[in-house]
Amino acid sequence: MHTEAHMIAPSTALDSAPLLRKEFTLEPGHGAVVRARLALSALGIVEATINGRPVDDHLFTPGWTSYEWRLRAAEIDVTALLEPTSVLGLALGNGWYGGRLAWEGQRALYGDVVAGFADLAVEFEDGAVQHVVSDSTWTAGPGAVLANDLYDGQTIDARRIDGAWQRPGFTHPDWRGVVELDHDCSRLEPYIGPGVSRQQELLPQAVWISPSGRTLVDFGQNIVGWVRIRVQGAAGDEIVVRHAEVLEHDELGTRPLRSAEATDRYVLSGDVDELEPTFTFHGFRYAEITGWPGEIGIGDVTAVVVSSDLDRIGTFTTSDPLINRLHENVVWGMRGNFLDVPTDCPQRDERLGWTGDIAAFAPTAAFLFDVDDFLRDWLRDVALEQRHQDGVIPFVVPDALKYLDAPDLFPGADATAVWSDAGVWVPWALWQAYGDRRVLEDQFGSMTAHVRRVQTLLSPSGVWDTGFQFGDWLDPDAPPEDPAAAKADPGVVATACAYRSADLTAQTAALLGRIAEEAEFREAAERLRAAFQREYVADGRIRSDCTTVYALAIVFGLLDEPDRRAAGDRLAALAAAAGWRISTGFAGTPFITDALSSTGHLDAAYRLLLERECPSWLYPVEMGATTVWERWDSMLPDGSINPGQMTSFNHYALGAVADWMHRVIGGIAPGEPGYRSVVVAPRPGGGMTSAATSLVTPHGRIAVDWRVEEDRLHLELELPEGVHALVRLPGAAEQRIEGGRHRLESAASDVVDATVR
Known part of the structure; x- marks a missing residue:
């Protein structure tokens, strides 16, 4: 980028979001223009035009990074937009840089x-x-x-819309000069991940008047984006659009938004106005609209879905419509929360890059969409924040919480199990999904720094039972006001996670040929495993004797036989004693079905998946959910919202079960990282008679389609050329199948039936 380019801002205060312009003429005597490239960035967010035409279709440029050390610049080909005399225009918004962040009411954390x-x-x-x-x-x-x-939303005065500023020859007394800011533009770097854009549009499914006389609109799906309006009213009249995910007592349910206003306001021009608030976004299914002239007609209001541009690569469907809806909820939740940063939720005064959520969800995300570049970009900020915090991976990345005036928010916080483990688990998930070693090479320093930091936090007994822990966050048995009050002993959870991170880092070191580090982290992992068994395992029981501790111990490989068999049996017994209702939180939920199915309790895994009573995965589905909830009971059976102050209806973390669904029900799992080889091992059950799963891998498309008919399992398999599969069907010997299309069949006598209808 040219060294003479600066960050610029208005030289005088304005009563609106700033507009910046530069009129220029192409230099003569050089012939035709062969290429024109625009590098675009902002402190805040920016939309650029040339001669009134948008330079691209992206939104929220340059997104949210750890601004202290890294700021993206978009690189855009604008050759087709240039004229002999042109105007380059920039419209600026607050975005993450200058707007509110987190729940303490603070704004402009990075600069004013x-x-x-x-x-x-x-x-x-x-x-x-x-x-x-x-x-x-x-x-x-x-x-x-x-x-x-x-x-809080956006206010647009349509009377002030005038495109003249984007055309040559424009002058106006309200337009003044700019100042060059003292900003280090060497922090600018290209995007690694994709930009954000409009994905699709939804029309209202219903429009009605609430008991209080408010006009409500239902778009039929909980989404992230905004409402675009097309309306003609009297000049100066105002239309107000409020957003929420749910209804409560037949009115807009705004309490879960906490202090977020989530409200857009439009002052009309008197002509036909088509307006959309592209400097904000909302998580919503319902909108409350006041001030509308007359009745709302078809096409007058449209919900615009926005997300990062991610290619959908994985699909999954079964003969069970409730499971299909659950899976769709997972997809919609991911789409809404993968908006430049992998966030926890998209609606309230939070929307932060919580590390624990993506630590749990990364394998699912990497199957559903191509998130390699998206998460590699985010991991750059994980490493930067960690480097400036003495090796500690913070709870959120970018770390806005470090700026909050709330010293008692997380007393004694340091590296924390699951959350800080994202620095290891997410790169490993990407490696398994895409087989690209770059993510391990890029993040190796971050991975090793995390494991080394945890080693300093262990108690003399060798377990991690010190300091602040979220533990098995949102255990369904925890009270609404204390989501950390889980059944699982936090030291058991933390030590199990510490072992997994040390083990994965040792494997990474081996892959990268880092012999000394491999030995260091293998020894650390072995010490943690021995300490876990010594301190927490006795007589076939694990301390706190609840589902999460058994699930983690089994899946992470912390137990020897016969303790592993005993743990599987105990886990199944606990699941049965709970009436197959879920009893795990953030730490245990991603792993419990795997723990059951891998220890001979496939029927229990299906019973757990298919349970409908609260708490369960299908309870929200039967309550009409169209995304995954933060709490198992975000909405209570009587239709009222959970009384806790932290209640979201769009959180993807508990949807991590979809990873198990893809592998165990669908039957597609990597045999090698990046699916260079594949394990095809569907394990039908739960009364399901068919499933179809597909994945576009770096080597081509894999598809598995099975059905059960007359006690026979029929399977159709599609493999890319050069990729082989190890096929394991119930009641049949393992087969090696080469690329191409194949039809296989086996006896279905071993297929379990965990139907709970």
Whole structure:
């Protein structure tokens, strides 16, 4: 990027979000323009136009990174937009940089001045390059966006919309100069992951009047985005759109939003106005609209779905419609929360990159969508935050919490199990899914720093039972006001997680040929495993004797036989004693079905998956959920919202069971990282008579389609050329199958039937 380009901001205060413009003429005598590239960034978020036309279809540029050390710059081909005389325009919003972040009411955590950056490089036929850069020659003026905040919404005064500022020859007394900020532009770097854009549109499924006389709109699906309106009313009239995920007592259920207003306001021009608030986003299914002139007609309001541009690569469907809806809920929850950063929830005064959520969900995410670049970009910030916090991976990345004026928020916090383990578990999940060693090479320093940090936190007995822990967060038996009060002993959870991270880091070191580190972390893992068995395992029981501790011990490989067999039996007994209702939180839920099915209790895993009573995966489905909830009982059976202050209806973490569904029901699992070989081992059960699963891998498409008919299992398999599968069907010997299309059959006598209908 050109060294003369600066971050620029208006030189005087404006009563709206700033607009910046630069008029320029192409240099003569160099022939035709062969290429024009725009490098675009901001302190805040920016939308750029050339001669009034958007330079691309992306939103929220440059996204949210650890701004202290890294700021993205989008690189856009704008050759087709140039004219002999052109205007480059930038519209700025607060975004994550200048808006509210987290729940303490603080804003502008990174800086109180939003600014824009542009470097347009125009290459001519003769090789000459003309740079048009953001500098002191630009001008700034007011626009139609009177207020904008990611939590609170956006206000647009349509009377102030005037495209003249985007055309050559524009002058206006309200337009003044700009200042060049003292900002280190060497922090600018290209995007690794994709940008954010509009994904699809939804029309209202119903429009009605609530008991209080409010107009409510149901879009039929909990989404992330906004409502675009098309309306004509009297000039100066205001339309207000409030958003929420659910209804309560037949009115908009806004309490879970906490302090987030999630409200957009539109002042009408008197002409036909088509308006959308692209400097904010909301998590919602329902909208409450006031001030609308007359009745809302078809096409007047449209829900616009926004997300990072991720390619869908994995599909899954079965003969069970409730399981299909659960899976769709997982997909929708991921789509909404993968908006530049993998967030916890998209609606309340939070929307942060909680590390524990993605630690649990990464394998599921990597199957459903191609998230390799998306998460590698985020992992850059994990490493940066960790490097500046003495090796500690924080609870959220980017770490906004370190700026909050709340010293008692997490007393004694340091590295924390599951959450900080994301620095190891997420790179490993990407390696398994895509087989690209770069993520391990890039993150190896972060992985080793985390494991070494944890070693300093162990007690003299060798287990990790010190310091603050979230533990098995949101155990369904914990009281609403204390989600950390889980059945699982936090030391058992933490020590199990410490072992897994040490073990995976040792495996990573071996893959990378780091012999000394492999020995270091293998020894650390063995010490943790021995300490876990010595301190927490006795007479076939694990301390706190609850489902989560057995699930972690089994799946992470902490037990020897016969303790592993005993743990599987005890886990199945506990699941049965709970009436097959779920009894795990964030730590145990991703692993409990695997723990059951891998220890000979496939029927118990299906019973758990198919249970409908609260708490269970299917309880929210039967309550009408269209995304995965944060709490197993975010909505109570009587239709009221959980009384806890932390209640979201769009959290993907508990949807991590989809990873097990893809592998065990669907039958597709990697035999080698990146599916260079594949294990095809569907294990039908639960009364399901068919399932179809597919995955686009780096080597091509894999598809498994099975059905049970007359006690026979029929399977159709599609493999890319050059990829082989180890096929394991019930009642049949293992087969090695080469690439191509195949039909196989086996006796279905061993298929379990855990139907609980």
